[in-house]
Structure formats: structure tokens, C-alpha cells
Amino acid sequence: xxxxxxxxxxxxxxxxxxxILLFSGLLIARFLAWRQFRGKELVEALLALxxxxxxxxxxxxxxxxxxxxxxxxxxxxxxxxxSLIFTFSGLLLASLxxxxxxxVQPMLRAFESIPKNLREAAWCSGLNRWQTFLKIELPxxxxxxxxxxxxxxxxxxxxxxxxxxxxxxIPGETQTLSIAIFDRVQTFxxxxxxxxxxxxxxxxxxTISLVFLLNRRSA
Amino acid sequence: xKGLSLQLKNMSGIPLDLEFTCAPGKVLALVGPSGSGKTTxxxxxxxxxxxxxxxxxxxxxxxxDTDQKVFVSPQQRHAGLVFQNYALFPHLNVRQNIEIAFTxxxxxxxxELLSLVNLRGxxxxxxxxxxxxxxxxxxxxxxxxxxxxxxxxDEPFSAxxxxxxxxxxxxxxxxxxxxxxxxxxxxxxxxxxxxLADQICVIHNGTGLQIxxxxxxxxxxxxxxxxxxxxxxxxxxxxxxxxxxxxxxxxIAWGGIExxxxxxxxxxxxxxLNWSIPADRVLLHRRVNPSRGVRENPVxxxxxxxxTISGIxxxxxxxxxxxxxxxxxxxxxxxxxxxxxxxxxxxxxSLLKNAIHLMDHSHxxxx
Numbered sequence: 001x002x003x004x005x006x007x008x009x010x011x012x013x014x015x016x017x018x019x020i021l022l023f024s025g026l027l028i029a030r031f032l033a034w035r036q037f038r039g040k041e042l043v044e045a046l047l048a049l050x051x052x053x054x055x056x057x058x059x060x061x062x063x064x065x066x067x068x069x070x071x072x073x074x075x076x077x078x079x080x081x082x083s084l085i086f087t088f089s090g091l092l093l094a095s096l097x098x099x100x101x102x103x104v105q106p107m108l109r110a111f112e113s114i115p116k117n118l119r120e121a122a123w124c125s126g127l128n129r130w131q132t133f134l135k136i137e138l139p140x141x142x143x144x145x146x147x148x149x150x151x152x153x154x155x156x157x158x159x160x161x162x163x164x165x166x167x168x169x170i171p172g173e174t175q176t177l178s179i180a181i182f183d184r185v186q187t188f189x190x191x192x193x194x195x196x197x198x199x200x201x202x203x204x205x206x207t208i209s210l211v212f213l214l215n216r217r218s219a
Numbered sequence: 220x221k222g223l224s225l226q227l228k229n230m231s232g233i234p235l236d237l238e239f240t241c242a243p244g245k246v247l248a249l250v251g252p253s254g255s256g257k258t259t260x261x262x263x264x265x266x267x268x269x270x271x272x273x274x275x276x277x278x279x280x281x282x283x284d285t286d287q288k289v290f291v292s293p294q295q296r297h298a299g300l301v302f303q304n305y306a307l308f309p310h311l312n313v314r315q316n317i318e319i320a321f322t323x324x325x326x327x328x329x330x331e332l333l334s335l336v337n338l339r340g341x342x343x344x345x346x347x348x349x350x351x352x353x354x355x356x357x358x359x360x361x362x363x364x365x366x367x368x369x370x371x372x373d374e375p376f377s378a379x380x381x382x383x384x385x386x387x388x389x390x391x392x393x394x395x396x397x398x399x400x401x402x403x404x405x406x407x408x409x410x411x412x413x414x415l416a417d418q419i420c421v422i423h424n425g426t427g428l429q430i431x432x433x434x435x436x437x438x439x440x441x442x443x444x445x446x447x448x449x450x451x452x453x454x455x456x457x458x459x460x461x462x463x464x465x466x467x468x469x470x471i472a473w474g475g476i477e478x479x480x481x482x483x484x485x486x487x488x489x490x491x492l493n494w495s496i497p498a499d500r501v502l503l504h505r506r507v508n509p510s511r512g513v514r515e516n517p518v519x520x521x522x523x524x525x526x527t528i529s530g531i532x533x534x535x536x537x538x539x540x541x542x543x544x545x546x547x548x549x550x551x552x553x554x555x556x557x558x559x560x561x562x563x564x565x566x567x568x569s570l571l572k573n574a575i576h577l578m579d580h581s582h583x584x585x586x
Contacts, residue, residue, distance in 0.1 A: 115306065117302050117304070117306040118306050118308060118309075120265075120267050120293070120300075120302075120306070121300070121302060121306035121307075121308070121361075122308075122319075123266075123267070123292075123293040123294055124265055124266075124267075124293050124294075124296075124298060124299070124300045124362075125319055125320035125361065125364075125365065126294050126297075126320060126322060126365055127294065127319065128294055135319065136308055139310045140309070140310055
């Protein structure tokens with residue numbers, strides 16, 4: 001049977017990650033595309049790290065970092081009154097970090113491909129920075145931004161290792177669709193695993209086709 | 220004070236050290252080799268680059284002044300800048316590209332601007348579907364849409380072919396007469412500068428070397444470096460033998476002969492100097508019935524090359540007094556034909572005294 005609770009949890013998580021990464025991704029990508037500063041390569045490498053790091057490694061460190069023994073986990077618990085581990089908030093925060101490069105990389109490439117003198121031409125035409133962003137940068141970088149959003153969404157929907165490490169497997173709180181599939185296979189419920197896997201497969205195919213289509217159109 | 224006046228000094232990064240003024244309706248061309256800082260000067264005027272020191276005044280408006288700590292943003296300056304590659308917004312059509320630069324007070328329309336730059340009927344096209352010349356016109360229209368206080372043109376013809384370039388230059392010349400604002404033109408094309416500009420500012424490594432009319436800069440370059448940058452063909456080294464201010468007389472030794480030049484300014488006797496003479500001020504002696512002028516600084520030699528371009532024949536002569544020296548002489552081509560000039564022929568010429576220009580000596584200037 002389809003686990004709707006896990007399905008909607010995954011959807012909620014992926015949507016939130018996508019929206020938050022849209023704004024933070026835009027800020028980070030624009031900053032990296034046009035600013036030169038010392039250690040820029042290091043920052044870029046750090047941002048891209050989740051692309052190559054085993055999810056269990058990232059999950060393990062996040063687990064320690066979120067735990068009440070770390071200053072961050074402790075501070076969070078002091079302020080909010082609950083822990084980050086095995087909660088939806090912790091899952092969200094972990095997913096944001098894990099999916100960040102998937103959102104930022106396409107956006108960064110898109111902003112980098114806008115020639116500097118187009119922005120200067122906009123300024124000389126009387127457009128302030130905000131108008132330049134809305135009227136020039138955004139329309140030109142749009143395919144890249146959309147790619148970043150779609151990738152962040154799809155990637156969050158399918159993540160497993162980080163979720164399991166940080167969120168565990170609590171139905172209704174942290175059990176996402178991919179965890180639910182794993183759970184069903186463990187209990188020899190192949191029928192349910194089939195249905196849920198098919199949903200994710202179709203979804204992944206549709207999103208990745210969309211990304212390719214967008215890139216084709218912008219090229 | 221009307222027009223644009225500026226003084227820029229930059230020590231760090233891109234070196235700059237120059238000053239000039241440009242009156243409304245006049246064209247000042249910044250001329251120099253690539254990398255000399257010409258474009259940076261335009262960027263300073265547009266507000267896209269700040270120097271360590273200096274000022275930029277446009278009419279009575281201070282755009283930039285390091286003493287007063289004033290910096291007006293590019294948005295507020297109303298400087299119309301035409302970028303070298305035009306920098307049109309690729310996602311906007313021609314009309315939108317121009318409209319984006321309109322202010323609330325703009326009195327002109329897209330149609331008016333497009334007819335001003337001779338481009339109509341392409342309002343709905345995207346820049347990528349336009350030719351280089353059409354893109355240049357759109358960029359010009361966009362720059363004019365803000366009713367700019369100064370027009371800045373960065374190598375405006377570098378991205379178009381030769382035929383289009385000639386046409387666009389003539390159009391620009393016509394447009395310039397209608398505009399009552401200072402126009403600063405960056406170019407490395409000396410003919411372009413001479414054709415369009417009222418004044419030329421020669422730049423080298425960010426330093427303004429000489430400002431003057433194209434005629435002045437070409438005929439009386441302030442140094443051998445300026446002469447070289449302006450591609451003065453007859454640039455030579457000589458030695459001062461004697462000078463006399465009353466008689467406006469200088470006697471110069473050069474490659475085994477002596478010739479007379481104007482006094483101009485005192486040089487130490489025996490000093491090395493550079494001198495130049497415009498190629499059209501070298502006078503050919505007629506073979507039959509030589510005229511009286513033949514006694515003025517006569518030189519003779521053998522023609523090694525003859526090149527005719529649009530009615531002017533450039534004759535290159537190897538001199539008898541020093542065969543490795545090449546003297547350039549420009550003649551109307553009918554004169555070259557009537558005197559049946561040909562490679563290998565021997566001819567004699569006069570160096571017109573008043574056309575000779577003396578400069579301080581600089582190394583590696585002999586040709």
C-alpha cells in the first residue's frame with residue numbers, strides 16, 4: 001500500500017527545501033558569481049562538498065553537530081525547547097545543507113554567464129541594483145534558477161542516508177518516502193515498495209526531463 | 220563652465236594620469252594602443268570606475284571629486300555609454316532595449332530615437348537577429364534615450380565590417396552635429412579619430428601625452444613617442460649644428476647631409492634630437508623646368524616602393540646620403556603618373572623647412 005503520510009512528509013520537506021534554497025541560493029550564487037575575494041575557491045569547494053561526500057558521513061557529522069553535546073545543538077535546545085535530532089526541523093536543516101550545491105551550482109553557472117557589461121549597461125541606463133536584478137539578471141538567469149530549484153526538490157525527495165542518520169525512522173515526523181520503501185523491503189512488503197518506488201521513479205524522470213528541456217531552451 | 224572637464228590620477232591597479240576638457244557639441248578622441256587605459260577613462264566618466272584622485276565635472280555638476288568626497292552613481296549621471304560590444308540586453312527586443320533607459324521626464328520616443336540613428340521597422344526584433352551595424356545603432360539609441368549630458372563611445376565601429384564602418388562614421392558625423400553635448404570617442408583607429416574628432420588626446424600607459432587638434436598632433440607631435448603612436452612615418456634622428464632665433468633658423472645634420480629647419484625652441488648645440496615631416500610636405504622636384512623651390516633642403520634618392528590608395532600615392536625613397544633611410548612622400552596619384560614615377564627611378568625632393576618639426580631626443584626612434 002502507498003504510505004501517504006510518508007509521501008506528504010517527503011513532499012512537505014522537498015517543497016520547504018526548494019523554497020528556502022531558492023532565496024539563499026540566489027544570494028549565494030550572485031555573490032560568488034561577481035565577487036572576488038581571498039579564499040573564494042575554498043568557499044566554493046565547501047559548498048560543493050555534499051556532492052561528493054557519502055551521505056552517511058555528512059549525516060554522521062550533522063548528528064554530532066545537532067546533538068545536545070555540541071554548542072549548536074545545545075543552543076538550539078535552549079532557545080526552542082526541543083532537539084534537532086529525530087525531528088522534522090533537524091531533517092529540514094540537514095536537507096538544506098545536503099541539497100545546497102544542487103541548487104547553487106546551476107544558479108551560479110547562470111549568473112556567471114551574464115556578461116558584466118550588461119549589468120553596467122543597465123546601471124548606465126538608470127536602473128538601480130534591484131531593478132537590474134529584476135529586469136536583467138533574473139530573466140537571463142531564469143533557466144538556471146529553475147534548474148536549481150527542480151534539482152533541489154528532486155534531490156531532497158530521494159535522499160536516504162542523511163535522513164536516516166539525522167531523522168531516524170519516525171512515521172509522521174521523519175519517515176520520508178525513501179525511508180518508507182526501505183522499511184517495507186525489510187518487512188518483505190514488496191507490493192508497497194513497488195508502488196512507492198514507481199512514484200519516485202516517475203517523479204525523478206519527469207523532473208530530470210524538465211531540467212534538460214529548460215537547458216535546451218535557454219541554449 | 221559648460222561641457223565636461225576632468226582630471227584623473229590612479230596609482231594602484233590601472234595607472235591613469237590625464238586631464239582634459241571637452242565643450243558641448245565637440246568630439247574628443249582618446250587615442251592610444253590597446254591597454255593604454257582609454258576605456259578606463261570612459262568608465263570613470265560613466266561612474267563605473269573610481270580613481271584614487273581627481274575630479275569629473277559635467278556642466279556645473281560635480282560627478283566625482285576626491286577632495287570634496289563626491290561620487291555620483293552611474294544611474295544618476297546621465298552619461299550615455301555605447302559599449303564596445305554594444306551590451307544590448309539579449310532578452311529584450313529593440314523597443315524594450317531603448318525604453319528601459321527612458322526616464323520619467325523623457326520627451327523623446329523610441330520611434331524618434333530610431334529615426335535619429337537611421338533604424339526603423341526593427342522595433343520588435345531581438346538583438347541576436349540584428350547585424351553588427353544595426354546593433355550599434357540600437358546601442359546608440361539606448362545611450363541617447365536618457366537625454367545624456369555626455370556621450371561616450373567605446374570603439375564604436377570595431378565590431379562591424381569595413382563598408383558598414385564607413386557608412387556608420389558618416390552617419391555619426393551627421394548625428395554629432397545635432398547633439399549639443401560633449402562626445403568622448405575611444406578609438407585606436409587614427410583615421411577615425413582624424414575624421415570625427417575636434418581634439419585628440421594621445422594616451423600611453425594611462426598617461427595623457429598630448430591634446431590638440433588632429434592636425435596639430437599629427438604635424439607637431441610633442442615627443443617622438445607621440446609621433447610613433449600617431450604613426451608619423453617620417454620620424455628621424457638628427458644633430459643640432461647651429462640655431463639662430465632672429466632668422467628662425469636651425470641647421471640639422473642628418474644621415475650625411477645638412478638641412479634647414481625653423482628655430483622652434485633652443486636645443487644645445489651638438490645635441491641629438493628627433494624630427495619629423497609630414498609625408499605630404501615632402502615636395503617632388505619636376506624633372507623638366509625645375510622650379511625655384513629646388514634649393515630648399517634638397518634630397519635625392521631611389522624609389523623603392525609605390526603604393527596608391529584612393530588617389531594618394533605613397534612614394535618610399537631610399538636616400539642617396541644614407542641608403543638605409545626611408546623617406547615617405549605623399550603625392551596626388553595624377554602627379555605621380557605625370558612624372559612617370561616607378562620603382563627604381565631616381566628622384567629629387569625638397570623637405571619644406573616650415574613643415575619640419577623638432578622634438579627632444581628619445582631612444583629607438585630612428586627609422
